[in-house]
Amino acid sequence: MGGCVAACLAAVLVSTAISSVAAGEPERVRIGLILDMSSIYADITGEASATAARMAVEDFGGKVLGRPIQVLIADHQNKADIAAAIATKWFDEQHVDALMEVAASSPALAVMNVAQQRNRIVMLGGPGASSITNEACTAVSVHYAFNTYALAHTTGLAVVKQG
Numbered sequence: 001m002g003g004c005v006a007a008c009l010a011a012v013l014v015s016t017a018i019s020s021v022a023a024g025e026p027e028r029v030r031i032g033l034i035l036d037m038s039s040i041y042a043d044i045t046g047e048a049s050a051t052a053a054r055m056a057v058e059d060f061g062g063k064v065l066g067r068p069i070q071v072l073i074a075d076h077q078n079k080a081d082i083a084a085a086i087a088t089k090w091f092d093e094q095h096v097d098a099l100m101e102v103a104a105s106s107p108a109l110a111v112m113n114v115a116q117q118r119n120r121i122v123m124l125g126g127p128g129a130s131s132i133t134n135e136a137c138t139a140v141s142v143h144y145a146f147n148t149y150a151l152a153h154t155t156g157l158a159v160v161k162q163g
Contacts, residue, residue, distance in 0.1 A: 030070045030096045031057075034083050034111060036103045037075035045103035045126050053100060072096060076107045083107030087114040087122075098122065105129035112141045 033053055037046045050073045057069045072090060076083035083102060090096035091114065098121035102108040108127040115122040116138040123142045124132060130149040132141070 028070050032072040032090050032096045032099045034074050034076050034102045036078050039078035041103050080106040080110035084110040087111045091118045
């Protein structure tokens with residue numbers, strides 16, 4: 001995870017730790033990553049992303065406000081319904097405070113709806129659908145990377161300018 005992601009992780013963990021204590025939730029701060037561990041995006045968002053998240057927590061000291069941080073990892077198999085089911089279970093049963101990544105656009109859009117319904121944070125750096133930052137944007141979602149419009153627009157503009 002880059003410096004920006006680590007800073008965002010720290011901010012999310014501090015804010016969720018404070019709200020979790022106030023709500024009487026479990027003492028462990030839980031963050032989840034719903035990744036593609038076995039399908040077309042596995043090479044770029046799979047086990048390497050899971051390892052990076054664990055390393056970021058370790059670099060952060062493994063605790064926030066004296067509370068241990070737990071990282072949960074799941075494979076959505078590049079299927080929106082599986083991603084939404086994982087997010088629902090994690091938020092409702094395992095008291096996950098925030099999702100730090102949902103790889104691939106379709107699963108991310110499905111999880112954004114679940115997060116919005118439960119007022120939980122979801123941060124997205126891997127999926128690129130323009131709708132994530134446009135019509136599907138929510139008050140609890142952060143999309144901090146590229147989107148498909150920006151990639152196509154800047155590439156197309158550069159090609160046209162070169163003749």
